[in-house]
Amino acid sequence: MAGRADDGEQGRTANERIGANGGMTTTTDTDKPRVGPRRRRRTRRLVITLLVLLGLLVVADFGAAAVFEYQVSKRAREQFNLTDDPSVKVHGFSFLAQAISGEYDHVAIDAKGVPVQDTLRDLEVHVDLMGVLAPLGALVSGTLQGVEVREVEGQVRVKASDVNRAILETQNPLVSSITNLTIDPVSEPDAQTNPDERTDEEQAAAERAAELESDDDTQAGARICATADIGGEETDFCAFGLIKLVEDKVNFVPGRLELRNSVLGSGALPEQFEASLLQMLRITLEPGELPFTVTPTAVTVEPGVLSVKGKAWDVMLGG
Numbered sequence: 210m211a212g213r214a215d216d217g218e219q220g221r222t223a224n225e226r227i228g229a230n231g232g233m234t235t236t237t238d239t240d241k242p243r244v245g246p247r248r249r250r251r252t253r254r255l256v257i258t259l260l261v262l263l264g265l266l267v268v269a270d271f272g273a274a275a276v277f278e279y280q281v282s283k284r285a286r287e288q289f290n291l292t293d294d295p296s297v298k299v300h301g302f303s304f305l306a307q308a309i310s311g312e313y314d315h316v317a318i319d320a321k322g323v324p325v326q327d328t329l330r331d332l333e334v335h336v337d338l339m340g341v342l343a344p345l346g347a348l349v350s351g352t353l354q355g356v357e358v359r360e361v362e363g364q365v366r367v368k369a370s371d372v373n374r375a376i377l378e379t380q381n382p383l384v385s386s387i388t389n390l391t392i393d394p395v396s397e398p399d400a401q402t403n404p405d406e407r408t409d410e411e412q413a414a415a416e417r418a419a420e421l422e423s424d425d426d427t428q429a430g431a432r433i434c435a436t437a438d439i440g441g442e443e444t445d446f447c448a449f450g451l452i453k454l455v456e457d458k459v460n461f462v463p464g465r466l467e468l469r470n471s472v473l474g475s476g477a478l479p480e481q482f483e484a485s486l487l488q489m490l491r492i493t494l495e496p497g498e499l500p501f502t503v504t505p506t507a508v509t510v511e512p513g514v515l516s517v518k519g520k521a522w523d524v525m526l527g528g
Contacts, residue, residue, distance in 0.1 A: 400430030
């Protein structure tokens with residue numbers, strides 16, 4: 210029986226005790242700490258304060274970045290000789306940390322619709338500035354005279370519409386119009402020879418050569434397709450050739466044609482017409498000097514665009 214009583218005693222909860230009359234009483238465990246209303250209010254106030262401070266830091270970060278981007282944009286506008294300010298974007302987080310140090314890791318500048326002479330009217334200029342030095346005090350006071358840049362990578366992009374305009378400047382009595390012009394990259398071997406006419410050994414060699422091509426080369430394969438009015442007949446054609454960078458100029462030298470029209474179907478044009486079209490497509494583009502004294506070192510072909518790019522070091526922006 211004593212064992213059962215012990216079991217009953219152990220079975221009771223920690224808050225239950227036997228009173229003096231043998232009855233059951235309930236006690237309160239005062240050992241557990243209780244979180245009072247004041248402590249909860251202090252915690253809530255602390256969280257709200259931290260959130261407000263974080264919001265203010267974010268706003269200050271964006272505000273300071275806007276001031277810096279305006280200063281760089283103003284100097285880039287003078288450098289590019291533009292009518293409108295180019296867009297400027299500071300990469301990296303946070304801006305304030307970079308501003309305090311006075312050095313910015315990466316700043317990107319983009320300008321669109323840049324005209325060069327009468328032919329190239331819609332150039333796009335993209336510039337990456339790495340290691341931009343601009344003291345915070347001079348930036349805030351507006352006394353910043355020049356922005357030193359450790360490394361600059363610039364790129365000028367020529368759109369298909371400007372290439373179309375350049376081709377039409379070549380007068381040709383046999384070709385009255387060229388429309389719907391497109392540009393696409395191809396490998397250099399495919400730009401020079403027809404893959405369908407290669408032997409297995411020639412195809413293997415062409416594939417090996419294509420794998421060795423680089424984006425930092427002075428030439429690249431291109432396919433320019435359009436619709437031309439040739440001798441009164443609408444003809445869809447694709448010209449394959451090499452885009453070459455020669456003395457800061459971009460040359461397109463077509464090597465072969467593929468075409469289709471309502472009379473001939475697919476196949477070759479009469480020799481006279483083909484020679485005239487190839488000569489008309491042989492163009493030289495002068496996109497002008499790259500910004501910030503960047504020396505052109507490579508040419509690339511992207512869908513709809515021919516690009517010239519290069520690098521420079523230790524450049525002063527707007528000094």
